[in-house]
Amino acid sequence: MSQIYEAIRSFWLPEQASTTAHVIDAPFMFILIASTIMLIGVTFYLFYLPWKYRRRSSADVPYPVKENHLLEMSWIVIPTILVFIVFFWGFKAHVDTVVAPADAYEVNVQGKKWLWQFNYNEGITTTNELVVPANRPVKLIMNSVDVLHSFYVPEFRIKHDVLPNRYSTVWFEAVRADTFQILCTEYCGTGHSVMGAKVIALGAQEWNEWVASGGGKGIQPGDSPVELGEALYTKNVCNTCHSIDGSSKVGPSFLGHWGETRNFVDGGSAVMDEDYTRESILYPAAHIVEDYQPVMPSYQGQLSDGEVYALIQYIKSINGADVPATFAEGGFGGDGDAGGADAADDAAADAPAAE
Amino acid sequence: MTSVDHKRIGIMYLVAISTFFALGGILALLVRTELAMLGDTIMDADTYNRVFTMHGVVMVFLFIVPSIPASLGNIIMPIQLGAKDVAFPKLNLMSFYLYVAGAFLAILSLRTGGVDTGWTFYTPYSAETGTAVIAMGMGVFVAGFASILTGINFIVTIHKMRAPGLTWNRMPLFCWGLYATSIVQVLATPVIGITMLLLVLERTLGIGIFDPALGGDPVLFQHFFWFYSHPAVYIMILPAFGVISELVTTFSRQKVYGYTAIALSSVAIALLGFLVWGHHMFTSGQSIVSSIVFSMITFLIGIPSGIKIFNWIATMYRGSVWLVTPMLYAISFLFLFTIGGLTGIMVGALAVDIHLHDTYFVVAHFHYVMMGGTVIAMLGGLFYWWPKFTGKLYHEGMGVASAVLVFIGFNMTFFIQFVMGSQGMPRRYADYPDLPWLEPLHQFSTIGSYVLGLGLLLVLFNGIWSLFKGKPAPGNPWGGASLEWTHTTSPPDPHNFSRTPLVTHGPYDYYTVFNGAGDGAMGDGMGDGANRPAPVPVITEGAPQEFDKQIDLGTRQA
Numbered sequence: 001m002s003q004i005y006e007a008i009r010s011f012w013l014p015e016q017a018s019t020t021a022h023v024i025d026a027p028f029m030f031i032l033i034a035s036t037i038m039l040i041g042v043t044f045y046l047f048y049l050p051w052k053y054r055r056r057s058s059a060d061v062p063y064p065v066k067e068n069h070l071l072e073m074s075w076i077v078i079p080t081i082l083v084f085i086v087f088f089w090g091f092k093a094h095v096d097t098v099v100a101p102a103d104a105y106e107v108n109v110q111g112k113k114w115l116w117q118f119n120y121n122e123g124i125t126t127t128n129e130l131v132v133p134a135n136r137p138v139k140l141i142m143n144s145v146d147v148l149h150s151f152y153v154p155e156f157r158i159k160h161d162v163l164p165n166r167y168s169t170v171w172f173e174a175v176r177a178d179t180f181q182i183l184c185t186e187y188c189g190t191g192h193s194v195m196g197a198k199v200i201a202l203g204a205q206e207w208n209e210w211v212a213s214g215g216g217k218g219i220q221p222g223d224s225p226v227e228l229g230e231a232l233y234t235k236n237v238c239n240t241c242h243s244i245d246g247s248s249k250v251g252p253s254f255l256g257h258w259g260e261t262r263n264f265v266d267g268g269s270a271v272m273d274e275d276y277t278r279e280s281i282l283y284p285a286a287h288i289v290e291d292y293q294p295v296m297p298s299y300q301g302q303l304s305d306g307e308v309y310a311l312i313q314y315i316k317s318i319n320g321a322d323v324p325a326t327f328a329e330g331g332f333g334g335d336g337d338a339g340g341a342d343a344a345d346d347a348a349a350d351a352p353a354a355e
Numbered sequence: 356m357t358s359v360d361h362k363r364i365g366i367m368y369l370v371a372i373s374t375f376f377a378l379g380g381i382l383a384l385l386v387r388t389e390l391a392m393l394g395d396t397i398m399d400a401d402t403y404n405r406v407f408t409m410h411g412v413v414m415v416f417l418f419i420v421p422s423i424p425a426s427l428g429n430i431i432m433p434i435q436l437g438a439k440d441v442a443f444p445k446l447n448l449m450s451f452y453l454y455v456a457g458a459f460l461a462i463l464s465l466r467t468g469g470v471d472t473g474w475t476f477y478t479p480y481s482a483e484t485g486t487a488v489i490a491m492g493m494g495v496f497v498a499g500f501a502s503i504l505t506g507i508n509f510i511v512t513i514h515k516m517r518a519p520g521l522t523w524n525r526m527p528l529f530c531w532g533l534y535a536t537s538i539v540q541v542l543a544t545p546v547i548g549i550t551m552l553l554l555v556l557e558r559t560l561g562i563g564i565f566d567p568a569l570g571g572d573p574v575l576f577q578h579f580f581w582f583y584s585h586p587a588v589y590i591m592i593l594p595a596f597g598v599i600s601e602l603v604t605t606f607s608r609q610k611v612y613g614y615t616a617i618a619l620s621s622v623a624i625a626l627l628g629f630l631v632w633g634h635h636m637f638t639s640g641q642s643i644v645s646s647i648v649f650s651m652i653t654f655l656i657g658i659p660s661g662i663k664i665f666n667w668i669a670t671m672y673r674g675s676v677w678l679v680t681p682m683l684y685a686i687s688f689l690f691l692f693t694i695g696g697l698t699g700i701m702v703g704a705l706a707v708d709i710h711l712h713d714t715y716f717v718v719a720h721f722h723y724v725m726m727g728g729t730v731i732a733m734l735g736g737l738f739y740w741w742p743k744f745t746g747k748l749y750h751e752g753m754g755v756a757s758a759v760l761v762f763i764g765f766n767m768t769f770f771i772q773f774v775m776g777s778q779g780m781p782r783r784y785a786d787y788p789d790l791p792w793l794e795p796l797h798q799f800s801t802i803g804s805y806v807l808g809l810g811l812l813l814v815l816f817n818g819i820w821s822l823f824k825g826k827p828a829p830g831n832p833w834g835g836a837s838l839e840w841t842h843t844t845s846p847p848d849p850h851n852f853s854r855t856p857l858v859t860h861g862p863y864d865y866y867t868v869f870n871g872a873g874d875g876a877m878g879d880g881m882g883d884g885a886n887r888p889a890p891v892p893v894i895t896e897g898a899p900q901e902f903d904k905q906i907d908l909g910t911r912q913a
Contacts, residue, residue: 011774012774012777012778013710013777013778014778014779023706024706024707024709024710027704027706027707028701028704028707028710028777031697031700031701031704031707032701035697035698035700035701038693038697039693039694039697042664042668042689042690042693043690045668045671046668046686046689046690049668049671049672049676050671050676050678050682050686053607053671053672053673053674053675053676054675054676054677054678055608055675055676055677055678056675058834060608060675062608062609062610062673062674062675062865062866063609063673063674063866064610064866065609065610065612065672065673067612067613071669072613072616075661075662075665076658076662079657079658079661079662080658083654083657083658083700084654086654086700086703086704087650087651087654087703087704089704089706090650090703090704090705090706090707090708091647091650091651091704091705091706092706093705093706093707094643094646094647094705094706094709095643097706097709098643146479146483147479147480147483148477148479148480148573150638150713152713152779152781154710154778154779155779157709157710158709159638159709159710159712159713160638160640161638161639161640163567163573163574163639163640164479164567164568164573165567165568165573166567166573166574166640168640181779181789181790183779183781183789183790184781185712185713185714185781185782186477186713187404187472187473187477187480187782187783188480189404189471189480189484190400190401190404190471191400192400192404192783192784192785193400193781193783193784193785193786193787193788194400194786194788196788196789293485
């Protein structure tokens with residue numbers, strides 16, 4: 001019996017990966033089963049009555065049917081009882097799952113067109129990767145910098161709209177270390193359907209290591225700037241707006257404009273070189289190229305100078321320019337990801353010039 | 356085109372509405388075709404967003420809101436009431452041209468690239484997107500007036516124009532459905548008008564009602580919008596309830612079971628419908644207390660809807676069920692609307708809706724209600740009244756084939772979307788790179804939509820065929836007992852009745868009509884397609900006048 005129940009549940013619902021998922025699945029399954037029984041009943045009569053009382057002759061005499069009050073009361077009272085069970089169950093399950101435990105680990109979430117950014121209390125910032133400890137409640141404090149978004153993780157059964165100028169919260173506790181899909185469920189424009197992200201739940205030890213390392217491995221001497229740049233291109237979802245095949249998406253393509261003179265909406269212009277590209281990544285609102293919207297978020301504080309450098313080398317490599325095979329010795333060590341890569345800054349700033 | 360005859364205006368509406376239904380349907384097929392395969396196949400994300408928005412706007416504001424009331428309602432309701440026309444014939448014509456003007460503005464927005472906000476126009480996205488939201492908003496604003504005027508017209512007609520003897524208790528349920536609809540149209544439509552106006556002002560003048568940066572409220576728009584658009588759901592479905600009541604009773608030749616319950620529950624649904632808009636906003640950040648209250652009232656509405664379904668099914672009990680095309684549509688309505696209603700219970704339950712909100716589950720749910728409900732009922736009504744207002748019989752074989760194709764195609768398209776939705780597929784996605792394993796399900800749904808399209812094409816073809824090749828229709832091909840069947844020719848005279856009929860029994864008193872001398876003795880022309888026998892006699896030319904004479908002479912019994 002429970003196997004049949006499980007089979008039906010897994011047909012309809014994704015796996016239960018949070019501690020609250022089963023609380024929400026229970027009323028779902030109750031309604032599903034009750035509805036199926038009711039639908040079978042209705043369907044039976046939709047076949048049986050037209051067959052049993054089919055017209056045999058155009059002169060059939062209708063039989064005056066008296067209304068049966070007992071029958072009528074039954075189909076008023078029974079559904080009423082059922083819907084009130086459903087109401088209270090749905091209401092109670094919601095109240096039981098909506099309030100986060102007081103000791104939850106908090107992460108700040110920003111939704112923007114069309115990516116998710118996660119800011120941790122430890123000073124780490126990640127894009128489209130929400131790294132959390134498994135088996136520990138996590139509370140997300142979310143807002144949007146532009147339009148409405150909605151934060152949805154099907155396996156956790158959580159969803160909440162993300163609003164500009166207002167904080168909303170959801171919480172979850174992942175039951176195991178694994179990767180889960182985050183989806184945006186409030187329509188937000190061109191990139192709505194690619195505004196996916198991942199929850200990466202780590203075991204206790206991995207989690208501590210991840211925090212201690214400042215959110216990942218820093219740049220090592222000997223790394224290839226182009227390979228790192230390519231990785232950053234997808235990791236920071238530049239690919240949502242910037243193609244590498246010359247086609248124009250929300251933003252200009254990375255292919256084909258290197259070294260060109262770009263005209264801005266305010267009438268100015270500049271040649272697309274290292275300095276202009278660096279400015280566009282860190283201060284995207286400074287100059288807007290003609291025919292494009294000022295929608296790009298700033299990556300200031302999220303990319304170290306070494307990473308900006310790597311991205312520039314990647315863009316150059318797409319356009320066929322010569323690029324160095326490795327980072328300079330002693331250049332971009334340190335703690336990589338976050339804005340805390342001060343030590344590397346000087347060297348990083350010099351690097352493009354040395355090119 | 357300048358006629359004030361309600362039947363002609365109704366036919367003008369029918370043509371216009373069918374055109375927009377075809378347009379919306381083509382857009383829907385484009386949407387399904389794009390989704391059949393991962394990646395950009397026939398259009399990019401921006402085009403997709405414009406196409407699904409246009410599908411929603413056209414289907415909601417230009418098709419389904421005016422659909423049954425403005426076309427079938429306009430044509431049939433005054434006849435069912437025994438009236439010569441609606442109360443304000445010129446207002447009726449004006450509402451048609453306002454509708455055309457609104458539609459024109461909405462189509463105009465296509466010239467500047469369309470709109471990409473979804474039919475819900477949520478701010479702040481709609482306030483800042485670079486597309487033609489203003490033209491579209493004004494289109495909805497103007498079309499809203501058409502809806503209000505029709506509502507006022509119908510309310511006055513029903514109150515003041517009923518024939519002598521046609522008491523509220525003898526009014527056909529189609530008129531009851533339209534009456535409840537009209538109340539909602541008059542009370543709710545101004546709200547969407549004001550909301551659209553505010554949105555236009557927000558975009559042009561930056562007044563800051565909705566923009567949080569200017570002190571506005573980012574969620575307020577959703578409250579305004581759903582304060583209209585939830586009652587609008589009842590504008591869409593209540594006339595369908597009316598049509599189904601007529602179909603079930605005529606083709607079962609049996610009194611509608613629980614007439615009073617169905618009539619009053621329509622009005623109850625219309626009024627309660629104003630108090631549930633917040634159930635569209637469980638994840639929006641409104642307070643939990645309001646979510647709980649909205650959830651509870653939502654369930655209260657579910658009860659009268661359920662009662663109606665049971666009553667319609669019970670109507671067939673001990674009847675004489677005639678399975679012709681309109682009845683097949685009515686039975687598929689009962690099946691599809693039951694699924695729509697039961698899944699409504701699912702999304703009404705607070706905790707469950709958190710998971711299902713804005714997924715394909717919701718898409719499937721409202722298509723089961725709107726298309727499986729309203730559109731199927733409208734098709735049934737069209738086949739039912741087609742002989743009456745065109746004077747031609749449609750092709751029965753083609754009709755049955757279309758009903759079967761539409762039923763199969765519809766379920767293929769949308770049932771699978773329940774599963775996709777509860778598995779987590781969000782709506783309004785141009786592509787699904789994060790959920791690639793759903794591709795085969797999407798393909799199944801797309802194939803279903805082609806079958807559905809084919810079925811609907813067959814309906815169109817049947818209509819055109821019957822206009823040119825169809826046999827002339829008798830006055831009462833189905834043996835209906837309401838006034839449009841018993842007292843008018845097919846098509847009716849320009850003034851419907853040469854004299855106002857006197858109504859002496861309820862609209863569905865087949866037993867009385869049949870066993871008394873009734874409205875005439877049984878016809879004996881059995882089996883002839885053009886002359887389908889019925890207990891209430893087939894009326895050929897001149898019959899209404901003969902009835903009037905009988906009334907004058909006092910020889911007519913009922």
